[in-house]
Amino acid sequence: MEYKPTIGLEIHAELKTKTKMFCDSPNNPDEAHPNVNVCPICMGHPGCLPVMNKKAIESVIRVGLALGGKIAPITKFDRKNYFYPDLPKGYQISQYDKPLVSGGSLVGVRITRVHLEEDTGTLGHDSEGKSLVDYNRAGVPLMELVTEPDITSAEQAVAFGKELQRILRYLGVSDANMEKGEMRVEVNISMNMGTKIEVKNINSFKAVEGAVAAEIKRQTELLLKGEGDKIKQETRGWDDVKKTTFSQRSKESAHEYRYFPDPDLPPFSTDQFEIEKLRAELPELPEAKRDRFKTEYGLAESQVELLVDEEDLANYYEEAVSELKEKMDSTGSPQGRNADVGLLYNYLTSDLKGLMKEDGVSIGECKVVPEHLAHLVSLLQAGKITSRQAKEMLSVMFKTGADVEELASKNESVGGDVLRKAAEEAIAENPNAVADYKKGKEASLQFLVGQVMKKTKGAAKPAELQPLLKELLGK
Numbered sequence: 001m002e003y004k005p006t007i008g009l010e011i012h013a014e015l016k017t018k019t020k021m022f023c024d025s026p027n028n029p030d031e032a033h034p035n036v037n038v039c040p041i042c043m044g045h046p047g048c049l050p051v052m053n054k055k056a057i058e059s060v061i062r063v064g065l066a067l068g069g070k071i072a073p074i075t076k077f078d079r080k081n082y083f084y085p086d087l088p089k090g091y092q093i094s095q096y097d098k099p100l101v102s103g104g105s106l107v108g109v110r111i112t113r114v115h116l117e118e119d120t121g122t123l124g125h126d127s128e129g130k131s132l133v134d135y136n137r138a139g140v141p142l143m144e145l146v147t148e149p150d151i152t153s154a155e156q157a158v159a160f161g162k163e164l165q166r167i168l169r170y171l172g173v174s175d176a177n178m179e180k181g182e183m184r185v186e187v188n189i190s191m192n193m194g195t196k197i198e199v200k201n202i203n204s205f206k207a208v209e210g211a212v213a214a215e216i217k218r219q220t221e222l223l224l225k226g227e228g229d230k231i232k233q234e235t236r237g238w239d240d241v242k243k244t245t246f247s248q249r250s251k252e253s254a255h256e257y258r259y260f261p262d263p264d265l266p267p268f269s270t271d272q273f274e275i276e277k278l279r280a281e282l283p284e285l286p287e288a289k290r291d292r293f294k295t296e297y298g299l300a301e302s303q304v305e306l307l308v309d310e311e312d313l314a315n316y317y318e319e320a321v322s323e324l325k326e327k328m329d330s331t332g333s334p335q336g337r338n339a340d341v342g343l344l345y346n347y348l349t350s351d352l353k354g355l356m357k358e359d360g361v362s363i364g365e366c367k368v369v370p371e372h373l374a375h376l377v378s379l380l381q382a383g384k385i386t387s388r389q390a391k392e393m394l395s396v397m398f399k400t401g402a403d404v405e406e407l408a409s410k411n412e413s414v415g416g417d418v419l420r421k422a423a424e425e426a427i428a429e430n431p432n433a434v435a436d437y438k439k440g441k442e443a444s445l446q447f448l449v450g451q452v453m454k455k456t457k458g459a460a461k462p463a464e465l466q467p468l469l470k471e472l473l474g475k
Contacts, residue, residue, distance in 0.1 A: 003191040003192055003219075003220050003223055003224075004152065004191065004192055005152055005153070005189060005190070005191055005212075005216045006149045006151075006152070006189070006190050006191070006192070006193050007149060007151035007152065007153075007156075007157055007187060007188065007189050007212060008112075008146070008147050008148060008149040008150075008151065008187075008188040009145075009146075009147045009151065009157060009160060009161070009185060009186070009187060009188070010144060010145070010146050010147075010185075010186040010187075010188070011144070011145045011161065011164060011183065011184070011185050011186070012119075012142055012143065012144050012183070012184045012186075013142070013143045013145075013164075013168055013173075013174040013176050013182065013183045013184075014027075014029065014119060014137075014140050014141070014142055014143075014174060014181075014182045014183075015027075015055075015056050015059050015060075015140075015141040015142070015143055015173055015174055016059075016172065016173060016174055016175060017053055017055045017056050017059070017141055018055075019053060020037075020042055020053070020118070020139035020140055020141065021050075021052075021053050021056055021093070021116070021117075021118040021119075021139055021140065021141040021142075022041060022042070022050030022051060022052065022053065022093065022118060022139060022265075023039050023041035023042045023050065023051070023139060024039070025037050025038055025039045025041075025042050025139065027140050027141070028136070029137075029140075029175075029180055029181075029182060031136050034132070034134035034135075034136060035134055035135050035136060036136065037136045038135050038136065038138070041139070042088070042118075042135070042138050042139030043088045043135060043138070044088040044089030044090065049264050050093065050262075050264055050265060052077075052265060052268075053141055056116060056141035057100065057116060057270075057273065058273055058278065059141070059143070059171070059173035059174075060100045060101065060114060060115070060116045060143050060173075061100060061101070061270065061273055061275065061278060062171050062173060062278055062282065063101070063114055063143065063145075063167070063168065063171060063173060064100060064101030064104065064114050065275070065278060065279045065282060066167055066171060066282055066285055067101070067104035067105065067106055067111055067114070067167070068103070068104040068105060069101040069102060069103045069104030069111060069114060070101065070102045070103050070104075071100065071101060071270055071275055072098055072099065072100055072101070072102065072270060073269060073270060073271070074098065074267055074268070074269055074270075075095065075098045075099070075100050075267065075268065075270060076095070076098050076261055076262070076265070076266070076267035076268070077093050077094070077095060077116075077261070077262045077265040078093075078094055078095060078096040078097075078259045078260060078261055078262055079091040079092070079093060079094075079259065079260055079261075079262050080092045080093075080094045080096070080117075080257045080259055081257055081258045081259075082256075082257055084120070085121075085123060085131065085133050086120040086121035086122060086123050086133055086135075086138070087120050087121070087138075088121065088135055088138055092117060092118060092120065093117060093118050093262055093265070094115065094116075094117035094118070094144075094259075095115035095116060095117060096259040097259075098267075099113040099114065099115035100114060100115055100116055100270070101113060101114035101115070106160060106163055106164060106167070107159055107160055107163050108150070109147050109148070109150045109151060109156075109160050110147065110148040110150050111145060111146070111147055111148070112146040112147060112148050113145075113146050114143060114144070114145045114146075115143075115144055116141065116142070116143060116144075117142050117144060118138070118139045118140065118141065118142060119137050119138065119139065119140040119141075119142040120137065120138055121133050121134055121135040121136070121137055121138040122134045122136075122137050122181075137181075143173075143174070145164065147160070149188070149190075149193075153212075154208070154209040154210075154212035154213045154216070155209065157187065157208055157209070157212050158205045158208050158209050161185055161205055161208060162205060163286065164176075165178075165183060166286045166308070166309065166311075167285060167286060168183070169311060170283055170284075170285055170286060170311050171282070171283065178203050178204050178205070179203065179204065181203065184201050184202070184203065185201075185202045185208050186198060186199065186200045186201065186202070187199045187202065187208065187211060187212055187215070189212065189215045189216065189219070190219075191216070191219045191220060191223060191231075194228070194231065195228075195231045195232065195233055196233060197215060197219070197231065197233070197234060197236055197245075198234070198235045198236065199211045199212075199215060199235075199236050199237070199238055199245055200235055200236075200237065200248070201237070202238055207238055207240055210238065210240070210243055211238040211245060214238075214243060214244050214245055215236070215245050218244070218245065219231055232250070233250065234247055234248070234249065234250050235247075235248045235249050235250070236248055286308050289308050289314060290304050290305070290308050293307060293308065293314075297321065297341050297345075298341070298342075299341075299342075299345065303345060303349075306349055307345075307349075310363070312362070312363045312364055313348075313349075313363050316348070316363050316370050317344070317345065317348055317370075319370035319371070320344055320348065320370035320371070320373050320374045320377075321341055321344060321374070322374075323370060323371045323374035323375070324340055324341070324344055324374040324377055324378055325340075327374060327375065327378040328340060328378070340377065340378075340381055343377050343380070343381065344373070344374065344377045347373060347376065347377055347390070347394070348373060351391060351394055352366070352368060352373065352394065352398070355394070355395065355398045356398075359398075366398070367397070367398060367399070367400065367401035368394070368397045368398050368401070369401075372397055372403065372404045373394075373404075375404045375405055376390055376393060376394060376397070376404045377390075379404070379405075388453075393407045418456075419452075419456070419464065419465070419468065420468065420472075422452050422455040422456050423448075423452050423465065423468050423469055423472055424472060425455060426448050426451040426452045426455060426469075427448065427469070427472055427473065429451070430447070430448060430451060433447050433448055433451075434448075434473065437473060438473070445466065445469060445470070448469055449465045449466060449469065452465055452469070453465075
């Protein structure tokens with residue numbers, strides 16, 4: 001019998017708001033000191049009333065619109081009751097039967113719901129092995145997205161998670177950094193729609209892929225041995241060292257949480273959020289940007305994917321292309337125009353990104369503005385500077401933010417008497433290469449070209465050097 005996996009995802013993402021979900025304590029994921037961003041409301045002190053964060057609600061609505069979901073006309077918050085040290089109230093304010101968003105889809109996977117809740121605190125351990133609780137995160141607005149069980153492989157699960165991460169970043173509602181816990185993935189897996197296992201709080205896409213693959217393998221092996229009864233409904237964790245899942249606890253059912261409407265937060269209408277206005281204000285999303293970049297710039301799929309994966313990089317590229325086109329000859333052929341755009345892509349994603357990686361800076365922190373990178377490429381395309389000069393100048397521009405055209409005026413390609421003198425010196429200093437060339441060894445000519453390039457510090461044009469050397473060598 002063939003066993004096929006059925007996979008659904010539950011993805012949590014912390015929202016970017018100034019304050020927490022139901023109080024005015026700061027929402028600062030980078031706060032290093034424990035238990036400073038807290039107040040009586042998020043700590044669950046008696047008699048303290050919560051107030052809804054309108055920005056957080058709007059953020060989830062925008063996500064729902066981007067995914068093609070239906071926004072609930074009336075919605076409410078519920079109390080999800082359970083006891084755990086990182087939950088100061090003894091319950092979590094969440095949504096149960098009336099989520100903000102229902103339906104929608106992403107990369108071919110149907111979405112069940114998207115709702116809003118508050119995050120829990122975080123647990124840590126000291127050097128003596130004692131458990132410590134930090135409530136800075138408790139009460140932070142947390143979006144939860146639940147998919148239908150449409151996913152059938154680890155690769156598909158990762159593709160869905162990455163695309164959702166891009167959308168959250170494009171919308172500006174969450175940084176969704178998994179390494180910081182701002183986006184957390186839970187995977188529900190069963191074989192042939194049998195007993196469902198949940199693997200919780202996976203903190204990287206590599207771990208998502210590993211956990212899904214390992215759990216599929218574990219369940220399949222038990223079924224093939226006739227030990228399907230050992231697959232019990234439970235919550236499991238992921239051991240990144242052993243590359244296996246491990247049992248944590250039996251899986252809770254919804255009735256065990258004793259959901260009931262939060263008495264301090266009345267149901268409310270979403271009409272106040274001007275849904276159609278929010279829909280009209282949605283930015284260009286990753287899939288639309290992919291299609292446009294392929295059509296407008298003639299880039300390959302892999303090139304488009306690299307740009308779209310980082311919105312700031314894509315925006316930088318577009319600004320640079322726009323500037324480059326202004327610099328180009330209006331009578332240039334379409335082929336020439338595409339070549340320029342491709343050259344710009346190469347300098348951005350290879351040379352400039354390489355410098356950024358070395359220095360540990362983001363595209364937003366880079367001193368090379370799009371306009372200057374475009375100028376650099378236009379000078380190179382026009383033959384006013386050599387490739388070697390372009391790379392050297394880009395390095396200077398990266399460090400200083402200097403005007404590329406000012407640098408170019410100081411580093412124009414040498415020619416005339418200067419070039420002839422350098423060629424004559426190279427010939428005089430390399431008699432063996434000259435003799436070999438006269439015997440018919442063409443490689444010796446390239447050696448002499450290299451020697452002249454060294455003398456001119458890369459400022460000579462190789463295309464001009466070959467005929468000059470042949471002239472001086474009498475051949």
